[in-house]
Amino acid sequence: MASVSSQPQFRYTQPPSKVLHLRNLPWECTEEELIELGKPFGKVVNTKCNVGANRNQAFIEFADLNQAIAMISYYASSSEPAQVRGKTVYLQYSNRQEIVNNKTTADVAGNVLLVTIEGQDARLVSIDVLHLVFSAFGFVHKITTFEKTAGFQALVQFSDAETATSAKSALDGRIIPRYLLSENISPCTLRITYSAHTDLSVKFQSHRSRDYTNPYLPVAPSAIDGSGQFSLGLDGKKLEPESNVLLASIENMQYAVTLDVLHMVFSAFGPVQKIAMFDKNGGLQALIQYPDVQTAVLAKGTLEGHCIYDGGFCKLHLSYSRHTDLSIKVNNDRSRDYTIPNPAMVNPQPSTLGQQPVQAMGGPAAHQYNGAPYASGLQQPTMLPQPSGGWTSTVPAVAQQSMPVQMSNHYPYIPPSSMPQTNPGMMRMPGQGGVPPDAAGGAMPPYRSNQM
DNA sequence: AGCACA
Numbered sequence: 001m002a003s004v005s006s007q008p009q010f011r012y013t014q015p016p017s018k019v020l021h022l023r024n025l026p027w028e029c030t031e032e033e034l035i036e037l038g039k040p041f042g043k044v045v046n047t048k049c050n051v052g053a054n055r056n057q058a059f060i061e062f063a064d065l066n067q068a069i070a071m072i073s074y075y076a077s078s079s080e081p082a083q084v085r086g087k088t089v090y091l092q093y094s095n096r097q098e099i100v101n102n103k104t105t106a107d108v109a110g111n112v113l114l115v116t117i118e119g120q121d122a123r124l125v126s127i128d129v130l131h132l133v134f135s136a137f138g139f140v141h142k143i144t145t146f147e148k149t150a151g152f153q154a155l156v157q158f159s160d161a162e163t164a165t166s167a168k169s170a171l172d173g174r175i176i177p178r179y180l181l182s183e184n185i186s187p188c189t190l191r192i193t194y195s196a197h198t199d200l201s202v203k204f205q206s207h208r209s210r211d212y213t214n215p216y217l218p219v220a221p222s223a224i225d226g227s228g229q230f231s232l233g234l235d236g237k238k239l240e241p242e243s244n245v246l247l248a249s250i251e252n253m254q255y256a257v258t259l260d261v262l263h264m265v266f267s268a269f270g271p272v273q274k275i276a277m278f279d280k281n282g283g284l285q286a287l288i289q290y291p292d293v294q295t296a297v298l299a300k301g302t303l304e305g306h307c308i309y310d311g312g313f314c315k316l317h318l319s320y321s322r323h324t325d326l327s328i329k330v331n332n333d334r335s336r337d338y339t340i341p342n343p344a345m346v347n348p349q350p351s352t353l354g355q356q357p358v359q360a361m362g363g364p365a366a367h368q369y370n371g372a373p374y375a376s377g378l379q380q381p382t383m384l385p386q387p388s389g390g391w392t393s394t395v396p397a398v399a400q401q402s403m404p405v406q407m408s409n410h411y412p413y414i415p416p417s418s419m420p421q422t423n424p425g426m427m428r429m430p431g432q433g434g435v436p437p438d439a440a441g442g443a444m445p446p447y448r449s450n451q452m
Numbered sequence: 453a454g455c456a457c458a
Contacts, residue, residue, distance in 0.1 A: 014455095024453050051456050059456075099456085106458060114458055150458080195458065370455055 018065040020072065022058045025049070026087045027173060033084050034060050041074065042067020046099040050107075053152075055191075061099045068093065106193035109161040113168055114195040115154045117176075121186035122152040127210055128301050130154055133190075136292075137170065138163035142200040144209040157200050168192045189336040204243055215241045215293060244293045245321040246300055248286045254313040259287050259333055262286055265308060270295030276335040289326050296320070355381035 014021075022034070031047045038044040040411040043063040056137050062068045072091060075081065081088040106114070113134075117125050127143055134140050134156050142157040158164040172192040181188065203212035204220035219241065246266075250257050259275055266272050266288045275290040290296045300318045308314035327338035 019455095021455050023455085048456065052454090054453095056453085057455070088453095092454080095455060101457075116458095148458085153458085155458095193458065197458095411453065 003188045014093035016065060016069055016072075017093040017095070017097055018062045018068045019059045019096050019099055020062075020068055020091050021094040022060065022082075022089050022091055023052075023056065024087065024089050025056045025058050026085050027056060027086055029058060034058055036085060037082060037089075038062065038067075040141060042070035048099050057107055059094055059096075059099050062341065074277070088348065101210055106197035108194055108196070109165050110194045110196065110198060111158045111161050111164050112195040112197040112200065113156045113158070114193045115156055115264070116150050116191040117152045117188050118182055118191060119153065119175075120186040121181075122188050123147070124185050125152070125176060125181065125188055127154070127207065128297070129176065130156065130234070131212070132180060132298070132301065133171065134158075134167055134178060137167035139212070141213050142201060142202050142209070142211045144200050146208070155195050155197060155200055157197070161194075164194070212242075217241065241320060242293050242319040243292045243322065243324060244296045244383060245323040246290075246296050247319045247321040248288060249280075249317045250284045250286075250308075251315040251317060252307075252313055253284055257284060258316050259336055261308065262288065263336075263338070265303070266290075268301055269299035269302065271338075272336045273339050274328050274335075276326050276328060278334065287321055287323060287326055289323070295371050 001231075009166070022037075024385075027051050031049055034047040034049060035044045036059045038047075039169040041062070044060055045063045046061040047059065049058040051059065059070075060068075062071070072093065075091055077309075082091055083089065115130070117123075117130075127145055130143055130145070130334055131140055138158050140156060140158060144153055145152065147153070156164075156167070160165065171190050173189065175187045175189050178187065200209075201213075202209045202217065205211065205217050206220035208220075248262070259277060262275055262277070266275075270290050270292070272288060275286055275289055277284060279285070288296075288299075290299070293339040303316050304318045306316055308316065326337075328335050331337060331340070
């Protein structure tokens with residue numbers, strides 16, 4: 001205990017304490033900055049920053065009460081207010097006598113992040129979008145989401161604290177990129193702290209929790225029944241375990257959808273290995289095989305519910321197939337194995353549908369897909385390294401620009417002349433996971449820091 | 453801009 005100043009010449013709303021309460025601090029104010037601020041007045045023995053709902057308050061504890069008084073006194077009569085990074089901070093005695101527990105779990109680095117999604121439509125953010133966002137920093141093992149008083153929250157598990165830290169520092173306080181969300185969803189801010197968890201317990205794959213280390217984990221019973229087919233929508237869905245093979249159903253197929261059209265559409269996300277088309281329940285379905293699950297997830301997340309042609313034609317519904325490797329017996333206009341090295345094996349001539357000439361679409365159709373092509377991240381889109389550039393440069397394959405060369409070799413089917421106001425290469429993606437408008441147009445650097 | 457504790 002320090003000797004108490006017996007001179008009440010400075011009366012403030014709070015009785016003196018060697019702990020000072022600061023407010024109006026800039027976000028992400030560091031302990032070092034607090035120490036710098038207090039050092040001229042005495043020995044700072046403890047600090048706590050990021051306090052309060054807005055995390056813009058802090059405490060400084062001096063070794064001696066007189067030092068705290070000196071600081072308060074100084075700024076009470078100074079013409080220059082106390083500042084941190086040019087921002088005026090307001091000081092007063094704390095109503096506590098010491099800083100307790102300077103390090104909370106939220107401050108101790110761990111491999112699991114506690115993410116609070118803030119915003120009007122926070123709970124419309126799907127677990128898939130979160131997965132995509134956090135995968136930019138490393139392999140995401142598990143995600144659980146839940147509703148608390150703090151709002152919509154998620155726990156995101158990485159392999160290690162370093163990866164989690166890079167994600168935290170890049171994403172904390174940023175918004176989820178708009179193009180990952182439906183247009184009518186208002187901006188959602190991420191607030192991130194560390195969780196004390198080290199390994200989340202995920203019993204089922206569901207719209208609320210995922211275990212990406214175990215794609216064949218049973219699907220939650222609650223997610224199975226009643227949900228039937230495609231629940232589209234903005235929030236959780238995806239009832240089946242992820243797979244590298246997608247099952248596509250095409251609704252409202254006013255125009256023929258050919259193998260080549262499917263190949264082009266799905267190649268935007270990664271190499272398509274095999275496609276098999278078949279009729280089911282009077283509609284057309286297709287199985288599309290990628291080399292890896294991540295690519296399929298990306299394609300599904302982006303394409304689900306969207307139409308191949310403008311005007312609501314040929315709407316895609318995607319689910320995960322239980323297949324992992326399709327058996328293509330013969331290459332024809334309904335099925336093809338693109339991995340077969342000898343092109344002579346492939347019959348490029350659709351037999352039932354006349355192949356239409358391809359011009360008329362303002363450049364190669366492939367370019368329409370520049371927004372979501374795969375690129376370097378192809379093999380492991382979740383392994384993109386590199387925290388330093390911020391996630392501007394690290395975000396998933398969605399952001400990559402380069403286009404697979406082979407795209408230009410494919411001939412999208414052009415529907416009959418009655419084709420409505422769009423060319424077939426142009427996907428309309430109004431919904432969640434949609435490619436940003438610029439992306440569809442080809443020129444797009446969506447990962448600007450100012451978009452976060 | 454007003455006192456910490458997923």
